[in-house]
Amino acid sequence: MSLADPKSLVEYTATLDCIHCGLCLRTCPTFQLTGNEASSPRGRVYLMRGVAEGHIAGDDPSYRDELDFCLGCRHCESVCPAGVRYGEMLEFARDRAERATHRPWPEALGRFVGFQVVLPNRAFLRWSMNALGFAQRSGFLKRVAALAGARKQALLSLPLVPPKAEREPLPLVTPARGELRGEVTVLEGCVMPELFGRVNRATVDVLAAIGFATRTCGGHACCGALHAHNGELGRAKELAKDTIVAFDGVIGSDGEPLAVIVNSAGCGAHMKAYGHLLADDAAWRERAEAFSRRVFDFAEFVAQRAPPDWRPRVDPSTFGRITYDDPCHLCHGQQIRKEPRALLDRVAGLERVELPHSEQCCGSAGIYSMLRPEDSRAVFEPKLAALDEVRADTLVTANPGCHMQWDSGLDRAGRDVRVVHLAEVLAEASRSS
Ligand code: SF4
Ligand code: SF4
Structure with missing residues (x-):
């Protein structure tokens, strides 16, 4: 053979x-x-x-x-x-x-602009989101969607771009609250600052509350996860190298590069695999492996490093009955299952119920929900039925794609359930304590 x-x-x-x-x-x-x-x-x-x-x-x-x-x-x-x-x-x-494969030119152009131009560039990301926000507010997006055939629902279910005030990048330094227990850096991400700036702010708030000062990485935008998952491995490797260089440049007061905290499960799983991605590149392999060892998911880091007596508290009416849905790239990609639950159970005033089949995919899968909206919705249906079963008021996730999928799915189904990132729950609790 x-x-x-x-x-x-x-x-x-x-x-x-x-x-x-x-x-x-x-x-x-x-x-x-x-x-x-x-x-x-x-x-x-x-x-x-x-x-x-x-x-x-x-x-x-x-x-x-x-x-x-x-x-x-x-x-x-x-x-x-x-x-x-x-x-x-x-x-x-x-x-x-x-x-x-030879793609029709409009599709090839769309992929080129998305993967090569917009995602890796903070300025282009910002302009794109400004344009999307304008199209949503002015009704122009609805008119474009009406001409988009099979992509109509995907365009209409794009998340609402928040006002500019909510889309500010993190400060370069956020000090610890109380006694300083260490320093870390965080991945701000590509779409996170534009669509979920509040989650990034909650992330550094929680780190500050458990005694960690946070430094950010300036203009870095993209870890390359979406590229790797969508057939663009060459560009993914370049972005992995850019990411390593950017974060290796954020040095702590002891002169060593800092641990990298990631609040997006898809990005974290990918960055922990840089060693494998660059395994056939002798000049980068060891550096990539060393970098990957410094990458921690947000829940993983906080569960390991919060002081044992850290017991934040919320008013029970703030979130009502909550449930946690495992992002695939956290449970299957990083084997992180118990830490998010343990952190939620630390918060006094929360009533948590287990979501049945929470390790099943919600159908978001990066850009899958835009490329294959009907399949994505079909995969989501059993998740909605599981949520209905437990009658939760708040669904907690740890990944922006899942966050958007739940938001749009619940909106479509007319369910009054709030979707939040784990960091938002912990930040609210640590502020109220
Ligand atoms: S679980 Fe699936 S992929 Fe794994 S060995 Fe069995 S058939 Fe193959
Ligand atoms: S959709 Fe099926 S084959 Fe694909 S990653 Fe998920 S379980 Fe595996």
Whole structure:
């Protein structure tokens, strides 16, 4: 047998890890929707192997569609007894398929502008959000959406751009409150400062409350996670290097680079994997691994480093009955499950209930909800039913994509449930204490 592309040898070997047990099938949202083997993790691994072996063309439309249909939620990894690294394989397969596929020029232009121009650039991100905010307020977006065919609902469900006052970047330095216990830096992110500036502010507030001064990284915008997840591995590698250089330049008072706190599960999972992403680059491999060891999810860091007697308190009426929904890239991507729950349970005055099937994907999956709105909504439906079951007043998440998906899904369904980031709950509680 000869491989279609010798460079795919490592990934081809990875496909051989699958022992065809089928344990992943029942957890996979796309298999649940269709019942088709090709839309399951096992089926997609089989297709990837077919491409590596040259039995299936790299631009075969049905192969391409199955790659696109996958949410990249990595639930299959959590249950796989053979340790199949599905997320890495999907990134590689999408990148190869992207290179093999000829897209119509409007689509290619849209991808170029989004991935190469806007996302990596703080100024372009700001202008884009200004334009989107204007289009939303003036009604222009509704007129554009009416002409957008299948993309109409995706355009209309874009989150409302907050007023400029809420979109200010974090200060370069935020001091600790009380005794100084350490210094950290935070990833502000690409869309976070524009759409969820309040979450970034809550993040540094909580860090200050537990004794950590925060320094930010100035104009840095993008860690490259969306690129890696969407077939742009070359650009993802460049952005990983930019990110490492930017954060290695934020030095603490002891002369060492600081721990990097990330409040977006998708970005955190990706940054913790820079060592793997740059493994074949001898000049960067060790530096990337060292960087990844300094990356902490917000919940992970606060749960580990908050003083044992830190017990913030809220008035029970502030959030009502709350429930926590696991972002896929936190539970499946970073194996962080108990820390967010433990932190919520530390807050006096909160009543927390478990959300059934909270490790199931909500259908957001980065830009999936915009690219495949109908599939995204179908994946969301069981999540809404689970939320209805527990009758929560507030849903807590830890990822901006999930936050938007819940906001728009609840709005569509007419449910009066508030969606907040974990950092917002803890910040409110630490302010009220
Ligand atoms: S990543 Fe999610 S959607 Fe994709 S194959 Fe695995 S379980 Fe299914
Ligand atoms: S659980 Fe793992 S080994 Fe079993 S079929 Fe799925 S991918 Fe293959």
